Amino acid sequence: xxxxxxxxxxxxRKANRVSLGFDKSLDAIHSGNSHAVFLASDLSEKTKRxxxxxxxxxxxxxxxxxxxxxxxxxAVGTKTGVVSVNDAGFAKKLKTLI
Numbered sequence: 573x574x575x576x577x578x579x580x581x582x583x584x585r586k587a588n589r590v591s592l593g594f595d596k597s598l599d600a601i602h603s604g605n606s607h608a609v610f611l612a613s614d615l616s617e618k619t620k621r622x623x624x625x626x627x628x629x630x631x632x633x634x635x636x637x638x639x640x641x642x643x644x645x646x647a648v649g650t651k652t653g654v655v656s657v658n659d660a661g662f663a664k665k666l667k668t669l670i
Contacts, residue, residue, distance in 0.1 A: 577669040578639065578647040581655060585648040589659035592648060594619055597656035601626045607663035609634045612641040612653030623654065635670055
């Protein structure tokens with residue numbers, strides 16, 4: 573299950589269906605492009621709170637994964653602990669894999 577989630581996250585990145593990092597994910601949430609936001613398990617509480625607050629206003633799921641920043645970064649090819657999935661299909665499948 574773990575490998576499937578990370579592999580699918582990598583595929584979503586290659587398909588250009590994600591926003592990486594806090595600022596770009598916030599932009600995706602506010603613009604209505606985001607369908608789900610996945611967070612690294614070792615992300616700071618301050619960062620989590622900021623995203624949860626923004627996502628609650630727009631009814632977008634913010635899910636803390638069991639994966640570290642290092643693991644998520646390896647999957648998407650860029651150092652990040654925040655990934656906004658901007659495609660309904662990818663978001664739905666990734667939610668089932670968590």
